[in-house]
Amino acid sequence: MATIESLKKQTLDLMHTIQDISAATSVLNWDQETYMPSGASAMRAEQISTLSTLAHQLLTGDKAKSIASDIISHKAETFKDPILRLFVEDHEESVKLPEDLVRRTSKTQSLAQDIWKEARSKSDFSLFAPILSELIELKKEEADCRTYVDSRYDALLNIFEPGITAEQLNPIFDNLRISTKKILDAIEPVKHTVSDAPMMKQYEANKQMEFSKLIAEKMGFNFNNGRLDLTAHPFCTSFTQYDVRLTTRIKENDLASCLYGVIHETGHGLYEQGFSPEYTRTFVANGASIGMHESQSLLWETIITRTEEFWHWALPIMSKIFPEQTIGLTAKDMYHAVNTIQPSLIRVEADEITYNMHIILRFELERDLINGNITVHDIPELWNLKMKEYLGIQTPNDAQGCLQDIHWSFGGFGYFPGYTLGKLYAAMEWKEIQKAIPDIYSQIAHGEFSSILDWLRKNIHAYGRSEKPGEIIKRITGNSLSEAEFVSYAYAKAGSIYGISF
């Protein structure tokens, strides 16, 4: 048995190799979404599959086995080091998956993304259904290889949110459904008093980018270690903390789509840029979970930059870039415009209150798909029924219905709940930030975001994956996950915007 020091070195050598391969895979994925010529899809799928297989082989091979067993045999000492502990955890999770399954899944996912794009452009779910069925079978196989107590779906949920079960989400989601209904009912009589018109004017694409980029910079995103590009669907990806890539899309008649899209991805990007540098090229340099990652984007997107104080500072800047569009507008107009509550068809365009209904809908469908209670052929009908039930909305076609999201095409079953968990975590974090920085609203009104970023860096970002999301939330709030903070935040926000009380 090696000394702890030499064991650490061996672990790091192997981890660096695996992380470099993963980084290269992420570059291939980013390139595919941004600049890759369309005719290259099939070969790109092969390349991604080859690299994923190699990384998997290294994480599950003899060398990894021997390192993991050495680490375990000195658990008392080694598990204090998150790098060594996560090596064992990730190794053990990976050996559960047969190499052949990993290869088939990766290849199918890569192809499915192209088919999804085509199906969406033709608004025809039936084009996507066959490969989606294949993917679901692969994911069931994967779930069976992993560990779960209650339902197969939990095994997938846990990939993205360690320690959470569908069972645990049910009462939380019930309360969110109830409070959302209460808010929608309350604003119904006064809904026409608030308008999003200021955001829905004609805004030139290149100026939208300029404005959004400026806000991202002010939030603290380091463009020396990152970029912003255009894609069909906005995302954030990171190769190391020194290379974090954001993307957005632009609608010329809707400033919010690009602006808040960029702010959202910047929130993710700040998390990725904020890991403790000692964790670079290790398994620790990653978000604690999808929910924790979403809390970082949503905190900025839905809370901080949708305050009236934010617009006190941002409107004069916006006026310089868009002088005509901002004539006569006040910070309060902007505050109202970006906080209208209005059930909508498209998840990514939803307001922060009704958004959770989109997630609950998807959660129920994917849970039932994976647990085998429904099949892909049920999706369009169920989707449309639930949209009607939860949001009172008629779905006109598949493109705007069950084909709107990319997630299932990349095999991200179990991913969606993270968005709502992110809202719950963000509300809990925001309460702590207000306690820690008493003049926070005044700082925001002056475009000062550095003390928020410092707080996030120190309390969340630096840790990376060294703590589980539940541990982070416990450490910073003293409490466990709950919807309570979000619900009271939602009542307060809706009350302030629509002049009502709950």
Added chain:
Amino acid sequence: MATIESLKKQTLDLMHTIQDISAATSVLNWDQETYMPSGASAMRAEQISTLSTLAHQLLTGDKAKSIASDIISHKAETFKDPILRLFVEDHEESVKLPEDLVRRTSKTQSLAQDIWKEARSKSDFSLFAPILSELIELKKEEADCRTYVDSRYDALLNIFEPGITAEQLNPIFDNLRISTKKILDAIEPVKHTVSDAPMMKQYEANKQMEFSKLIAEKMGFNFNNGRLDLTAHPFCTSFTQYDVRLTTRIKENDLASCLYGVIHETGHGLYEQGFSPEYTRTFVANGASIGMHESQSLLWETIITRTEEFWHWALPIMSKIFPEQTIGLTAKDMYHAVNTIQPSLIRVEADEITYNMHIILRFELERDLINGNITVHDIPELWNLKMKEYLGIQTPNDAQGCLQDIHWSFGGFGYFPGYTLGKLYAAMEWKEIQKAIPDIYSQIAHGEFSSILDWLRKNIHAYGRSEKPGEIIKRITGNSLSEAEFVSYAYAKAGSIYGISF
């Protein structure tokens, strides 16, 4: 021993993995030159080094050894298949180099590039000399690990141009020197009759791109399987034939820099897009040599698109994009403008005739350095003497002299001759194309390039690396490499441009 069929499958499996890793490495390199944020350099170097090491390990490992020995033991049958033969050749070439030497060389090269950049910016060769000495010692060590008959330098030359020796180049280069001198002497009295002014006007960057891209498309480059981007130095890279990336740079006061840069890279790109699809993801899907690759770019750049006929077709198109700049210009004006002959200090700015002198100078220096006949300390003086002797030019400083090229800093000794070999091959190919397509000049005058591309596809591109450059030239011309065609082409071109005869 496996059957030939199963041996082929094993070989392909391993080759696909290695080629996919190489493709990913090329994506990382392309990204670094195009879109990567500057702060990511150090991590990108780690990623590239990790992937290169993995590919090398796979090509030299136990599995590769056993496959290679199986292929060799059935040589009579297996060597007919270029995929199997090249696997053995590349494996054998790789195992010759000790891993330690590869690592030391790669590290020294990486350092040398930074030092070269600094030395060039300070125009001080003495800063670069120590690490260049180290690099030369490593390259000598590498040459000794490889095989050569005559001189150590040949071992390095053969990496880029299989089967060529310095001995063979000497009489060819002597004749090029003589004919170049003859041309320069002849045009001296009339050199002011021809002007490149039409290309040196103000040309808007985005319109230069539009025009260049249009020409690339007309040449037959498939943008469904490729792209064109901006970089500091133009290049062409390919991940498979389905994803070929060209880059260019733009000078707003010099249309030729972008236009002929794009045409040059498009020539490379057409070669890469033209390999027989059965060779995809194998070692055969590559150019036969640097010289053969250069012949593809130079054929288009210096021969086809610098004919008067080309400008008969291209000038009206250019006039639509640049109406003001083209007022009063004729095809003959353009023909003259893009064919001026004028000795210059900088290789990459040289015309097609004097360019070879830059190569001969570098060839003589690097050959003598590797064979130990001179030392790095002799470089600046010898460089300046040869510039004076071959081109009549005084070198004002090291930055514009012996520090102008990046090649030696990345260890590319033996690379330069490929540029001139490309010219010789291109002239030989052009003669065959004229025989095969009698109305070729009329086709060019109508913007018809498809029969040229068809000829190249059928006679050169499809083969990839399945034939050595000497075999390709022999097959298409019936002759061996010679400077004769280039020399007579050069006399004819210079004669036509300057109204003189030889």
